[in-house]
Amino acid sequence: MKMIVAIVQRDDAEHASQYLVEKGYGATVLNSWGSFLQQENRTLLIGVADEKVREVIATLRSAVHWREVDAAGKNARNSMLAAEGRPVTVSGATIFVLNIDQFLRI
Numbered sequence: 001m002k003m004i005v006a007i008v009q010r011d012d013a014e015h016a017s018q019y020l021v022e023k024g025y026g027a028t029v030l031n032s033w034g035s036f037l038q039q040e041n042r043t044l045l046i047g048v049a050d051e052k053v054r055e056v057i058a059t060l061r062s063a064v065h066w067r068e069v070d071a072a073g074k075n076a077r078n079s080m081l082a083a084e085g086r087p088v089t090v091s092g093a094t095i096f097v098l099n100i101d102q103f104l105r106i
C-alpha cells in the first residue's frame with residue numbers, strides 16, 4: 001500500500017479532487033501554505049494499492065497546470081525575484097509517494 005501526498009496549487013485542487021473521485025479514488029484534503037512564495041495550497045492524502053500509483057499520478061497530472069506567478073510583495077526568500085519584477089514558474093503539484101506498513105479503519 002502507498003500513501004500519495006500531493007501538494008496542489010489552490011486553483012487546481014478542486015479539479016484534482018473531482019478527477020480523483022471520478023476515477024474512484026478518495027482523498028483527504030488539507031489546507032497548506034508554501035513558504036517560498038507564501039501561497040495557499042491544498043495537500044491531498046491518497047491511500048492506494050501499489051499498482052494504482054501510476055494511475056493516480058496520471059490523474060493528478062491531467063488536473064493540474066504549470067503557471068507563472070508574480071513574486072512581488074512576497075517574503076524575503078525571493079526578494080531578488082521581486083526586485084527584478086520577474087514572474088516565477090511553478091508546478092501544479094508536488095507529489096510524494098510513501099510506503100505504508102499498515103492501514104486501519106477503526
